[in-house]
Each structure stands twice: as structure tokens, then as C-alpha cells.
Amino acid sequence: MKDGKLQIGIVGCGGIANQKHLPALKANQDLCDVIAFCDIIEERAVKACAEYGAADAKTYIDYHELLKNEDIDVVHVLTPNVAHCPITVAAFEAGKHVMCEKPMAHSTEDAGKMMDAWKKSGKKFTIGYQNRFRPEVQNLKKACENGELGEIYYGKAHAVRRRAVPTWGVFPNKALQGGGPLIDIGTHALDITLWCMDNYEPVSVSGSVFYKLGHLEQAVEGNMFGPWDPETYEVEDSAMGFIKMADGSLINLEAAWAINMKDSREAATTLCGTKAGAEILSGMGYQMDQLIYNRGHNGQLMEECLSGAGNVAYFEGTSEEPGVVENRQWLNAIINGTEPLVKPEQAYVVTQILETIYKSDETGKEVVLAKKGE
Secondary structure, eight states: BBTTTTEEEOOOOOOHHIIHHHHHHTTTTTTEEEEEEEOEEEHHHHEEEEHOOOOEEEEEEHHHHHHHHHOOOOEEEOOOOOHHHHHHHHHHHOOEEEEEEEOOOOHHHHHHHHEEEEHHHOOOEEOOOGGGGGGHHHHHHHHHHTTTOOEEEEEEEEOSSSSSSOSSSSOHHHHSSSHHHHHTTHHHHHHHHHHHTTTOOOOEEEEEOOOSSOOOOOOOOOGGTTTOOOOOOOSOOOEEEEEEEESSOEEHHHHHSSSSSSSOHHHHHHHHEESSSEEEEEEEOSEEEEEEEEEEEEEEEEEEOOOOOOOOOOOOOEEEEEHHHHHHHHHHHHHHHHOOSHHHHHHHHHHHHHHHHHHHHTTEEEEOOOTTTT
16 A cells, blocks of 8 residues: 555456446545556557556556556456456466456356465455445345345346447457356346345256347347447347255346347346345336335235435435445455455356356256355
8 A cells, every 4th residue: 555545456448447447446536546557458558547547657568567566456357258367366366456347257167266366365356246336236135134025035137138239349259258148247137136135055057048139130220339240249149047046046037138028127136035025127128226125014015115205405415326335345345354245255156157057058958056065
């Protein structure tokens, strides 16, 4: 640390860095300075450095060189998915704390290597699941912890876009991303669902992965981000998973960038418990995020939702972007020696399930997972 602030190094200066992490770190500049920027495209590192860097910040095109900078305390790994593992492992070996963007890795094998390197390092490690910090998700988590839903035996993780295929970066590139909507946005919905259920023991997974619309010229009509190129589209356009847990509960995961489904929910969950149920409604089909509880009460079925009450006249609210809150708690976890909200062990299970859905589709069979300790 320098002058009481953590010194941050950024590896990967593309979309997620500029849209989420760099603005969030700037909003928390009382806790940190960003002193190093690395990207294989030098112009991106230079641009990010000029916008967000400290006065003496440096730029790199090789992350190994950045990691030699002994002033850096923390590294944020913001690259395509397949690069998460080698960079994270090298950062731990260099004695840095690491935040890695979601998902932890494109494969369970790589995620395991990252876990091993983290445990040997004695440093802090977290994964970028900022949706946990949304107010309605926090509310639902608290309700689950308080037992208000009772035993949660069924969950549905929603990550469905009607037509919102990303047309920038390397999203359609299977070699660099490891997959499409399942690994990109399905990961957020699954993380929310597992976290609220506090259930991380999958025993079997069945999955189907579809390549139906990505290569169709007519399917690009109405895409939120403009037409994609069907010739270079390599990943799935939708995927579904069926996950059985050790305690008998079940999770159904649906993920799509493009599908002919009107109800488009993203980073959303449905939970069914013995005392009550709950739904988070968010995504393309909803103008605002909603949380709805449902239960029987006084002989009738009831629904309860968050208040839509506005702010007091002449006073602004204090709401913050989830990415800002996420980064603040992460930095404070390092400074204060506490645990970050998103734990590596939890993110590992998300990666394990996502990879197993792909494997189940390839084999056409349910995949049985080893139980803890086996």
C-alpha cells in the first residue's frame, strides 16, 4: 500500500474493464490507486491509463511484466475467459491479491488450478459476481437466511435474452470464451440462485445446448446490439440445465442470447420454499428490477413486493451501482483482513456446473458428480 491506498494493476482493458471495474475503482479512489494497465492491444492500455490511471501509472502489453511491478498489491483479471487461469495463477505466484471477472474459468480443471494457487499464496481472491450486490438480491438473501421461505427445494436460474447477442469483443469466439450465453450470463443467474439457497453440493447434471439461431441470417433481426455475423458465430445461442443437489433439491437453469421466448429474464431467480416463494424479475422484459414474495396468509394467497416509493423532496437517494459496492467491499476485505462476499469455493461450483451442462449435452447423458470427500 502507498499513502494508505491499495495499488491496483489491471490486466485486460476491454469492455468489462471500462464499463464496470475502472469506473467502480474511480468511485472508490479513497481506497485505491490504479497504477498499471495491461492489454495485448497497446492502444487500449494507453487509453485506459489516461482516463483512470494515477499520475505515475504505467502501461504494459505483457502481463508477466506487469506482475514484476512490486508496488502492485492487487490485480484485476479482466480478460476473455480462457485467459483467467494462467494470469490468476501467475498473479498469486507474484504475491498479489486477485479479483477475477466471472466466470472463474472456462473449465473445472482451470478453476482447480486457480484454487490451488490461491491457497498456497495466502492472499485474497474473489470473482466478479456484482449481481449479488443489487438491493433486491440482498433482500432475498436476507429472507433466505432468516428462514422466511422455509426449506427451499426448487430454484430456477433465469438468463434469457430474446435477442441480445453481444456483437463486440470475442463473445462469439468459442476458443477464447469457452462458450456462449451459458458461460456468459447463465453464470450470473446460477450464482444468485446457489447463493440465496446456500446450496453448493450438486450431485448430477443434465443439459441441452442449442445451436439453432446463431447461423441463421433472418435470426439477427431485432438484435439489441445490431446484427451479428452468422458466419463467425461459433458458440451456442441457448442452453438449459437440470441440476440435482445432495439434499434432494433441484435447480433448473435457462440461458440464451437469442431465443423466441417473450418472457426475457436475466440475472434473475425463482425460489420455491415450504413457507413461501420468491421471484426476481429483471432483464429485457422488465422496465425495472422487481422482487416478489408469494405465500398463503389469513386464508388467501398473497404477493408482497419491494416498495416503489420515491425519494423525499429535495433530497437525492443514496443508491449505488452494484459494481461500485462490489469493489468497495473487495478493497475493504483486503485492508481489514475480512472475507470478500463472493468466495472462491462458491465460484468454483458455478464453473463446475456450467462445464458439466456442456458435457451432458456432448454425451447425451446425465453426468453424476463426485460427492465431497470422494
